[in-house]
Amino acid sequence: xxxxxxxxxxxxxxxxxxxxxxxxxxxxxxxxxxxxxxxxxxxxxxxxxxxxxxxxxxxxxxxxxxxxxxxxxxxxxxxxxxxxxxxxxxxxxxxxxxxxxxxxxxxxxxxxxxxxxxxxxxxxxxxxxxxxxxxxxxxxxxxxxxxxxxxxxxxxxxxxxxxxxxxxxxxxxxxxxxxxxxxxxxxxxxxxxxxxxxxxxxxxxxxxxxxxxxxxxxxxxx
Ligand SMILES: [Zn+2]
Numbered sequence: 653x654x655x656x657x658x659x660x661x662x663x664x665x666x667x668x669x670x671x672x673x674x675x676x677x678x679x680x681x682x683x684x685x686x687x688x689x690x691x692x693x694x695x696x697x698x699x700x701x702x703x704x705x706x707x708x709x710x711x712x713x714x715x716x717x718x719x720x721x722x723x724x725x726x727x728x729x730x731x732x733x734x735x736x737x738x739x740x741x742x743x744x745x746x747x748x749x750x751x752x753x754x755x756x757x758x759x760x761x762x763x764x765x766x767x768x769x770x771x772x773x774x775x776x777x778x779x780x781x782x783x784x785x786x787x788x789x790x791x792x793x794x795x796x797x798x799x800x801x802x803x804x805x806x807x808x809x810x811x812x813x814x815x816x817x818x819x820x821x822x823x824x825x826x827x828x829x830x831x832x833x834x835x836x837x838x839x840x841x842x843x844x845x846x847x848x849x850x851x852x853x854x855x856x857x858x859x860x861x862x863x864x865x866x867x868x869x870x871x872x873x874x
Contacts, residue, residue: 695733695807698722703729735807738848739779740767741815742798742856743790748833749856750817752787754845755829762845765812765852766790780813788831789823792816799855799869801848810848814856847873 701708701724708722713730722731742765743750751763766787770779777794784790795814802809822831834840836857844850855869 698731698733701727701729702731703727733807735804735809737770737776737779738767738808738810739770739776739783739812740765740810741780741784741792741794741813742852743784743788743792743815743817744856745817745820745833747860748835749839749853750788750790750822750831751834751839752824752827752831753829754827756827759845761829761843763840763843763849764845765849767810767812767849776811777813780811780815784815786825787828789825790815790831791818793818796866797868798859799852799871801851801871801873803848803873805874810852812852 697710698708700706704724704727706724706726708724708731710720711723712718712720713723715730717730722733723729724731750766752766754760754762754764766784767780768783768787770776771782774782781792781794784792792815795816797811798814799812800809801812820833824831839853841850844853851871851873852869855871859865859867
């Protein structure tokens with residue numbers, strides 16, 4: 653049964669893109685019915701004010717905003733919550749790409765491209781190179797941006813760069829069981845950890861087959 657049942661249908665208002673299907677799009681049972689989700693289900697709500705420590709309340713601020721925010725009733729601080737960036741690479745060596753077998757949850761034991769959350773103080777490209785080093789111990793020369801993938805259901809934007817491998821020897825970190833090169837027909841497509849990675853790999857090989865370069869793929873995963 654849809655967890656959104658009982659919340660009732662609603663009308664999508666301009667600028668209120670946080671109205672989502674009652675089933676969060678997971679089952680498709682609520683196609684066409686939209687409910688107001690004031691708190692993203694994928695992130696722990698803010699409980700206390702970062703400024704003064706008071707318990708916050710979720711409400712639409714009085715400044716013309718249209719979304720509910722965690723507002724401090726004591727000092728008035730508004731806590732904005734926005735999507736996170738995930739950055740990574742498609743490391744290639746001849747006709748093969750490098751995949752990492754995950755040693756962490758979620759999707760332990762599944763294959764992924766080296767990627768992770770961008771850190772404060774680094775550029776997106778620096779983050780992609782750092783993750784490639786941390787997860788695969790791979791020496792790379794960063795190339796062009798290949799894909800930008802929006803995943804609104806979990807509040808994330810993923811960016812993948814092409815990366816030419818400078819060596820086929822790897823030194824995976826603790827988050828990786830194994831780092832290995834795969835030709836297209838060797839890729840364990842049913843064992844890919846995330847749809848973002850699956851779609852990025854499909855873009856990469858489609859470009860190769862078409863003899864295309866320099867195209868940035870923009871993908872929405874809903
Ligand atoms: Zn406060």
